[in-house]
Structures are given as C-alpha cells and as structure tokens.
Amino acid sequence: MIELQDITKSFGDKEILKGVSAVMESGKVNLIIGASGSGKTVMMKCIVGLMTINTGKILYDQEDFTAMEEKEKKLVRQKIGMLFQGSALFDSMTVEQNVMFPLDMFSRDTLRDKKKRVMECLERVQLKDAAKKFPAEISGGMKKRVGIARAIVLNPKYLFCDEPNSGLDPQTSLLIDKLIKELTVEYNITTVINTHDMNTVMESGDHIVYMYQGKKQWEGSNKxxxxxxxxxxxxxxxxxxxxxxxxxxxxxxxxxxxxxxxxxxxx
Incomplete structure (x- = not known):
C-alpha cells in the first residue's frame, strides 16, 4: 500500500500539487487521471522519488519514504517496477537481454538463474519465442509486453505504468490492460497507472484518483x-x-x- 498525506509540490511560484491525499491499495489497479496540466505526471514522479515534495508525506507500507536516507530509499526502489510510456527498451540488446537488465543491476543470482527468471517472465507475457529478437524486429504491442516482463522480473511489490497504452491500437490496448490487471491480482502488486485511456478507466480502474488543477477532485472505482x-x-x-x-x-x-x-x- 502507498499512502499520500497532504502532499504539495511547487516549481518556483507555481504550485502544481495542492495538498493531495490518497491511498493506493495493493492487489488493485490504481489510476491517476486528469487533463494535461492537472498535476498527475508530477504526482507520479513524486511518488517514485524522481521529484521531491515540498510538504506532506509519502508512505510505502506505512514507512515514511520522504524521511528516508538515500540508502533506505534505494531499498524501496528495488521493490518498484516501472513501465515507461515508450517502453524504453535498449535497441542494441535482445529482448532477453532487456528483461535481464534489472537482474544484472540488482541481483547476485547466477547467469543460469537469471536466464531462467527472464524466460519465466517472457512466458508470462507470451513472448518466449521472441527472446533472441531485437526491439526493431517486434511490434509496438510486443515492446510493451517486453517492458512489462522487465518491470516484473524482480518480483516488485509496486508497479508504476506511465500511459501503458500510448500509441497502441484498441485491440492491443485491451490486451495490455488485461495483462496488467492479471499480474496485479496474481502477485498482489500495488499498481499505479497514469493514463488518458478511457477504456483503461472503465475496464481496469479498481481505484481512480481524478486530478483537477493540482487537487484531488474525485476518488472512487470504475463503477x-x-x-x-x-x-x-x-x-x-x-x-x-x-x-x-x-x-x-x-x-x-x-x-x-x-x-x-x-x-x-x-x-
């Protein structure tokens, strides 16, 4: 669970987040929605620690992330998976190597164990046969699934997705939504998605925070x-x-x- 307690964020004289409080629950798809300039992107960056809030608290499982030393924050970040808007795959690496990258950074497992874990994740997103291909050789939807496999390879407790359906056709978008939802429930992940996609809102929104001009305007489920x-x-x-x-x-x-x-x- 991730809890925001009255957080604010300003850039100079411009206040972007104005006392936002919310709870992102585990095992649920938590959405942050709002028009451009509403503060949703800044809010997500603050939650993962890419930006520092001015006031308030951000709690990960009741531990104050904002008050942690950098070493403690690094331990929390190791429990975070991130799916970027453009997938952010390394063009010079194969699909297998892209998914293995977090393991090379943070794991001390043997190469054999790393490869086994990578193939488990690729199989989960139905891309086992694409392991030796390069990003240029696969479709946009496949790249998203590679990004998801990389995001879950370290068994994260928290999964952040920035516009996961950006640039995808409606049918592929549905598949990505379904996959993220399944993984969230299957592994009891606290999933937080920043999205403009109304299909994602209506089909996957277990918990939705609607931002309007830097404030939480509304909160509830897709129902x-x-x-x-x-x-x-x-x-x-x-x-x-x-x-x-x-x-x-x-x-x-x-x-x-x-x-x-x-x-x-x-x-």
Missing part, C-alpha cells in the same frame, strides 16, 4: 464513476455524446446487478 454527480469529472470522462450514451447503458447494466444496486443504496 462509482458511472454514477458520479461530479460535473468536472463527468465533463472530462464523458466528453462526447457517444460516451454519454455509453454511460447510460453502463448504468442500466449495473443497476440490473442486485448486489451493486444494494451497495448504491448504502452509499
């Missing part, structure tokens, strides 16, 4: 979002007539679900 009365959120998520109609259809589907209807009455 909550369908019934939300927050106008700013609705204007952002259901911007087109098609999406507004899709929202109405989803509301009807969910309302037919007796257990969800009972929960709605409690809320």
């Amino acid at each position: 909550d979002i369908v019934f939300s009365k927050d106008q700013k959120l609705n204007d952002f998520i259901f911007a087109s007539e098609f999406l507004r109609e899709a929202k109405e259809m989803r509301q009807l589907d969910l309302f037919k679900d007796g257990s969800w209807r009972d929960q709605l009455k409690k809320d």
Whole structure:
C-alpha cells in the first residue's frame, strides 16, 4: 500500500500539487487521471522519488519514504517496477537481454538463474519465442509486453505504468490492460497507472484518483464513476455524446446487478 498525506509540490511560484491525499491499495489497479496540466505526471514522479515534495508525506507500507536516507530509499526502489510510456527498451540488446537488465543491476543470482527468471517472465507475457529478437524486429504491442516482463522480473511489490497504452491500437490496448490487471491480482502488486485511456478507466480502474488543477477532485472505482454527480469529472470522462450514451447503458447494466444496486443504496 502507498499512502499520500497532504502532499504539495511547487516549481518556483507555481504550485502544481495542492495538498493531495490518497491511498493506493495493493492487489488493485490504481489510476491517476486528469487533463494535461492537472498535476498527475508530477504526482507520479513524486511518488517514485524522481521529484521531491515540498510538504506532506509519502508512505510505502506505512514507512515514511520522504524521511528516508538515500540508502533506505534505494531499498524501496528495488521493490518498484516501472513501465515507461515508450517502453524504453535498449535497441542494441535482445529482448532477453532487456528483461535481464534489472537482474544484472540488482541481483547476485547466477547467469543460469537469471536466464531462467527472464524466460519465466517472457512466458508470462507470451513472448518466449521472441527472446533472441531485437526491439526493431517486434511490434509496438510486443515492446510493451517486453517492458512489462522487465518491470516484473524482480518480483516488485509496486508497479508504476506511465500511459501503458500510448500509441497502441484498441485491440492491443485491451490486451495490455488485461495483462496488467492479471499480474496485479496474481502477485498482489500495488499498481499505479497514469493514463488518458478511457477504456483503461472503465475496464481496469479498481481505484481512480481524478486530478483537477493540482487537487484531488474525485476518488472512487470504475463503477462509482458511472454514477458520479461530479460535473468536472463527468465533463472530462464523458466528453462526447457517444460516451454519454455509453454511460447510460453502463448504468442500466449495473443497476440490473442486485448486489451493486444494494451497495448504491448504502452509499
């Protein structure tokens, strides 16, 4: 679990994050959404320690990450997997070598054990046959899956994904969403995704934080979002007539679900 306690971040006179508090839960896909300039990218960079917050606290499993010495922070970072927007693979390395890179950096295992672990991860993302290929020889969707294999090779407790569906066709995007969701549940990972993809929001959003002008405007699940009365959120998520109609259809589907209807009455 990752907890943000009233964090702020400024660049000179410009305040980017304005007292944001949220909890990213383990075993769930936690999404950070919002328009460009809302602060979501800065928020993710602060969580992983690429940027230093001005005030507040960031807790990893109730340990104050912001107060740690650099040596302690390094130990936490070894538990973090990162999937970059452009996959960030090394062009001069094969798929196998790219996935092995974190093991070479942080593991003292034998080469044989490293290769075994790499093949386990490639098999999990259905890319075992591509191990000897170079990034230029595989598709964009395959590169994303290589990036996911590299991100999980060290058995991370925390997985951060920056726009994982960027540049992918809708069908491949669905496959990536499904894979990330499966891995999150399977390994009980705290997954945090920064995304603009509304399909990811509606299909994978176990927990969603909507950022608006540096503040947490709304928080809830993908089911909550369908019934939300927050106008700013609705204007952002259901911007087109098609999406507004899709929202109405989803509301009807969910309302037919007796257990969800009972929960709605409690809320």
